[in-house]
Amino acid sequence: MKKNILSIMALLALSVSALSAQTAAPVAPTVDAGDTAWMIVATAFVLLMSIPGLALFYGGLVRRKNVLNVFMQVFILVAVISVEWVIIGYSNAFGSNSIEALKPYIGGFDWAFLNNIGINDLSPYFISHSQVGLDGAAVGTIPHIIFIMFQCMFAVITPALIIGAFAERINFKGFLIFSVLWSLFIYNPVAHWVWAGDGWLFKLGALDFAGGTVVHINAGVAAIVTAIMLGKRRDYKGHAIPAHNITYVVIGAGLLWVGWFGFNAGSGLAADGLAANALMVTHIAAAAAALTWALLDWIIDKRPTIVGISTGAVGGLVAITPAAGFVGIPGALAIGVLVSLVCFCMVAYVKPKLGYDDSLDAFGVHGVGGILGALLTGVLASPLIQSSYSGAIYGNFHQLWIQFLAVGVTIVFSGVGTFILFKLVDKLVGLRASDKHEAIGLDETQHGETAYNNFD
Amino acid sequence: MKKNILSIMALLALSVSALSAQTAAPVAPTVDAGDTAWMIVATAFVLLMSIPGLALFYGGLVRRKNVLNVFMQVFILVAVISVEWVIIGYSNAFGSNSIEALKPYIGGFDWAFLNNIGINDLSPYFISHSQVGLDGAAVGTIPHIIFIMFQCMFAVITPALIIGAFAERINFKGFLIFSVLWSLFIYNPVAHWVWAGDGWLFKLGALDFAGGTVVHINAGVAAIVTAIMLGKRRDYKGHAIPAHNITYVVIGAGLLWVGWFGFNAGSGLAADGLAANALMVTHIAAAAAALTWALLDWIIDKRPTIVGISTGAVGGLVAITPAAGFVGIPGALAIGVLVSLVCFCMVAYVKPKLGYDDSLDAFGVHGVGGILGALLTGVLASPLIQSSYSGAIYGNFHQLWIQFLAVGVTIVFSGVGTFILFKLVDKLVGLRASDKHEAIGLDETQHGETAYNNFD
Amino acid sequence: MKKNILSIMALLALSVSALSAQTAAPVAPTVDAGDTAWMIVATAFVLLMSIPGLALFYGGLVRRKNVLNVFMQVFILVAVISVEWVIIGYSNAFGSNSIEALKPYIGGFDWAFLNNIGINDLSPYFISHSQVGLDGAAVGTIPHIIFIMFQCMFAVITPALIIGAFAERINFKGFLIFSVLWSLFIYNPVAHWVWAGDGWLFKLGALDFAGGTVVHINAGVAAIVTAIMLGKRRDYKGHAIPAHNITYVVIGAGLLWVGWFGFNAGSGLAADGLAANALMVTHIAAAAAALTWALLDWIIDKRPTIVGISTGAVGGLVAITPAAGFVGIPGALAIGVLVSLVCFCMVAYVKPKLGYDDSLDAFGVHGVGGILGALLTGVLASPLIQSSYSGAIYGNFHQLWIQFLAVGVTIVFSGVGTFILFKLVDKLVGLRASDKHEAIGLDETQHGETAYNNFD
Amino acid sequence: MKKIEAIIRKSKFEDVKEALYDQGIEWFSYWDITGLGKSTEEQIVRGQVFQSSYIHRRMLSIVVRDINLEKTINAILDSAWTGETGDGKIFVYDIEDTFRIRNRESGPDALFNKE
Amino acid sequence: MKKIEAIIRKSKFEDVKEALYDQGIEWFSYWDITGLGKSTEEQIVRGQVFQSSYIHRRMLSIVVRDINLEKTINAILDSAWTGETGDGKIFVYDIEDTFRIRNRESGPDALFNKE
Amino acid sequence: MKKIEAIIRKSKFEDVKEALYDQGIEWFSYWDITGLGKSTEEQIVRGQVFQSSYIHRRMLSIVVRDINLEKTINAILDSAWTGETGDGKIFVYDIEDTFRIRNRESGPDALFNKE
């Protein structure tokens, strides 16, 4: 969705800044300080989503004896995936492959260790703002480096989302190896397919503004696969186990909401009307979904719950993610209401029937919400937002078909890939924590620490 | 304070960016990426003030058995008011009314569902930065949509502030209905009066940079009215009830402080010297007020308390809000010191005498601080900041008189309006939680949840 | 490193925005909205580091009975140092002295109360972006005021870092007087030496991008001096005392990490490639350091701990601080790995041997990490980042020598100065809390409050 | 002297407290406990009904002189009652001796304030 | 009737719980306590080994009819055992009387459900 | 064997702990409780003085052999004393039996370490 889309540029002429318009002459392309300012902050916001956002959201939902383990999982992923990203991940995901046949499927190693990327290079990726570089190729208005770091935060949070599926019963060493492999062999390729200039799903025209398929479906499917393969928690009886600290859940949901503005409105890679619109639909979809879940709780179970409304908000944020650059207010409201209806049914009715133990509903919220969002993007995409994209309700049924394809392919790839990696790591070091460790709690057994201490 | 102020533009010529100066020629007006970047972030910051900022500040102050109820109240307001805002609120508050006689008092429905507002439209509201649009009218440098969302966060936090008054004893359903009605019938009109281009207080010249009257006085007066009408908590004996988690109070105050930079420095709608100055006076007023409260605690009650210093900081932030675009360092220091002196007296001496139960001092801090700030704006406004505005100490007593008027009108309108809405909702569904529910705690009875769980 | 560096400008011509290039003609210099937007946010981020970031990180590490005391110390420093900064601190640190002989050592009083600084003045300090002012002198692209506030947050957090050394046993009044004096007589001069245009270490060419010497070594040395002079906690037996709330430690570390993007990437005073690079190396150094500490824990003590990984991350952030504008990915990885190795040894082996009680390892992490970072900057500074700076591995051994000098001077000055101030304040009001107060806890005895209350 | 240990619902605590005051009980101590047994409490998490067998209860410890035993027990029985499973239990123990730390009074005298 | 106070490792709680169920114990209460004594627990903070003499334990309070005393004690002794120092203690007290608040039953009858 | 239940001020805990060590008490357990009664503790919230009747206290549970009873009580009486209202109480109960889970020792032998 990002590279060399000169046709869009023309259509978006109005929104292209006067500055870049002037630089169409053979002057050196320049960094736009405003776009860069926003992207720096957006990057920080997406980090805030992981730590402390997601750590709090997930950590609050588990039992007291496992909260540090969840915090640690998120924290170490921030560390390890960031290092992986600059060493090889970015190159694999967004780079170009020297082997022609592989180009659509995976990037190469040219950018390993961010080799050949200078501090003054401009981003080769852009959406609405671009300018002509000295070599004649179009470039964006932000430094290449900030694009790399923005994407780094996406690479970090995606495996972190899976944590929700296997929380409270996984061996830490196994978890770590699995997550790194998963990033290398599942995340990086899928990101390449959907977002890289020569990715095959990108070329096909699959729409994923900020990561519906790459992030949420991808992680959500991995979640359900690991949840099933790892087996249930020893005392799981088909229903959620109450959160040890619901205030943490809400604080986490709040920080996720705020950080998601960086995630979605940052994905336009500029500070412009498209970013403003992305922020708006993100906010409104989250609000509508939160409200819908609260009402479902209220109607069905007599009282609106705060875990419910938080879950609804996150569901809304998930579902609007692929659509954030393509829909307006009506789309946002529709997506928000629908995602809560579907996820509520999933979590409250389907899951207990199927009996798998997705501890914190990583699949139920991220997987299901992501799938719904990706499909609805194909339905609701409005030419009023980006004139070259439209969905089924505007007669473009082809887009919906492409979305189905992208969703299907991601589900299969992530599902099968996760299965293989899981088997492998399970053989290698074992993934399931011992029954005794699970009973005592993972904080004590994996890290030798207790979250809350009362002496003195 | 925001629309079509061409005279100011001329005076601020120095601060108007070269870019917009160049576009005075008949070129299409453009989005300024820098201003937009800042406004996107400012919007996120104001959301951060509500969740998790205010939720933590208020939630920490209540008893353990009511903390989730407070979190839920803030959270659902974020959801419901945001939806209300795009459906009708923004149009009512900032739109123009087709009925001439109503123009000064309330906006119309042209912008309902944000109809007719395109992704590339520029904000019709601006302060120091503007440019000439294609139709000859002046427009701002940021997308209209981001102005709408920035204002959305104000619309959300204002009713959320009232929560402090009736915490620990209100029925959730009643609270929700009351809050929505209050937003529709009190917040939206007052915002129109003070901030819309054709609002009557705006035309009169009332100064309210970031919401002293619209947000704080408005919410503060509603707070005391609801506190009195709802009656005291069953075990209230004329003094504050100790906070269940003071660390939450401090974390909340810290996030409010940080978020308030978005609130106040964002209200200039641009990233320029005025925003920098607003940030500075906001910070210094908060610091001075925090320090003053700590010293009062120390002198009068022997020891500086952390609840005290946090309250002082919030008081300072409230009081500087209307003045942030009009005063410099001396004004900030004066406002900071005075607000803590006044609010301390109010909360420590006057309130216990009067005997009403404003649980978390929503009136004592936001109401009183807002009134003081609005009046002091009329005294201290300095032409060094915005040259066309000055206060009583610069000889312009008229401004002080206008401020009195604006404050008085807001108090009366909010007071009477709140009274009527309260009566109505109380009749309809009942506002007071039952005595039994209050004793057991609202978390359990309204939401069926317990914040902190210790099993395992 | 910041003033009048016209030579650098030329070299960085590519990164200078077209806008400012155009204004080389005798037009009035203008605020760049993009740079300003970023600096406003960076300022907010650095505040976020103090409250609630550092408050949580330190507060979580102490015992339950002292957590509020730590929160209060951080909070009151935000208040009191901010006021000190605008009254006199900024002028002393960044102003020019009318007495010629003092110019290199301390600023004067011209800018006391921010006198003579107008809302539209541009920052006299800049790094890569500058423009020619009306008077012919080069000025930056952001308002002077935002530079002042950005630096204000540095002045606030530096004494706050020292808190870690004397936590759990200091008298609050003594602490407050000591901290204010320390800011006036230690922080302001050192900031002047290293950062002011006429500072002697600056002129010498000492490199300190974001505060390795000024902030971390300075505070770290003060930390060990006060820790030793104050004596051990009554029940300290040569090893860390377990944290009362490890989740707070992680949340704090997360917020520090996010906020540090403002600290380091903001120190370039512009939103450009240099800022992007600073953000990247900050992130990668923190990630590498976190990972290294986790591995050390794992190898040496069998299990990776969450307190360990958080400490590692903070250590990495500290060490990259002076280098953030001078190194790339290889430098960041090297610094990250080395700092954890060194700090781990320091904290786990050296400290217990020496037997001083640096409660939360303010010296072990900030002092040692800062020294290492400052020296490694002299080794690793790469001309690929800022072409005029290079370190020993590029043959410029002179730079390393200057770094040694700057580090040595700072250590001696901070050490001796802290010693004198400590003696003074100890005489005046006493610094050590009474044994009884220490046993009962400082929350109760210094503030009359208890953090967590369970009634009802 | 007897020690009364009463395990009650948290929600009845305020009622019990007042009933005890009315009977002239000057002091008691309490702390929160978890009761684990056959009965369950319902909690709804994300739309799923969760039947928890861990139940929050409050433990009251009241030491009284023998003459006050009956009225104290009756006060608790009356005020803590809802009639539904889970109302709690009262246990009575014998106490051999009591000391008031402040003035080293011992025996029943340590249990009430003469001043 | 006897009251059994068992101080056990938190990590053995689930085992003890199940053992008690198996013996037909219908109800018990528990809360967390700290044990302070000669033995220590190791904790590693920033690479330093910290020997804490404060040890987290769980206190179980179980009131049983005399006939059930022995089997309950045996159940705990078996299920809470690891063999290492710090396994905990069991104390047995006499109880004079018991009341069930719900229906004012008293004596041993209050301890089990006939329904 | 006797069980000593001492309710003391939190602030005197460290003193009491040391006094007990000095008397050779090897082990005890404690937890935090709230005391509710006629006396109050002052707290200042936003300049208003709040008189709370809920008072934080610490409960110590120490089981000793009969021969150690007196010296233990005296140690607590001495070390927990401040002389002001609210110093706390000590209750003494009889214990029928004690078991050490680690080695199934029972009776007084379970209370001290012979090793």
Ligand SMILES: Nc1ncnc2c1ncn2[C@@H]1O[C@H](COP(=O)(O)OP(=O)(O)O)[C@@H](O)[C@H]1O
């Ligand atoms: N035998 C027992 N020993 C210890 N605690 C008990 C015992 N029986 C009941 N409890 C406590 O009392 C609480 C209330 O149970 P109870 O009132 O006996 O139910 P019911 O009303 O059906 O008799 C339980 O949650 C448990 O904490």
Ligand SMILES: Nc1ncnc2c1ncn2[C@@H]1O[C@H](COP(=O)(O)OP(=O)(O)O)[C@@H](O)[C@H]1O
């Ligand atoms: N005499 C006692 N009084 C009260 N509590 C005790 C006593 N002895 C032991 N405990 C509690 O039991 C816990 C376990 O100690 P214990 O099992 O006696 O060690 P060991 O296995 O070496 O005998 C202690 O932490 C303490 O809480």
Ligand SMILES: Nc1ncnc2c1ncn2[C@@H]1O[C@H](COP(=O)(O)OP(=O)(O)O)[C@@H](O)[C@H]1O
């Ligand atoms: N009869 C009682 N039963 C249970 N706990 C008691 C009793 N009397 C006192 N306590 C506990 O002891 C604490 C201290 O009170 P106390 O020492 O009796 O005051 P005073 O010094 O005036 O006698 C109380 O807060 C309460 O927790």
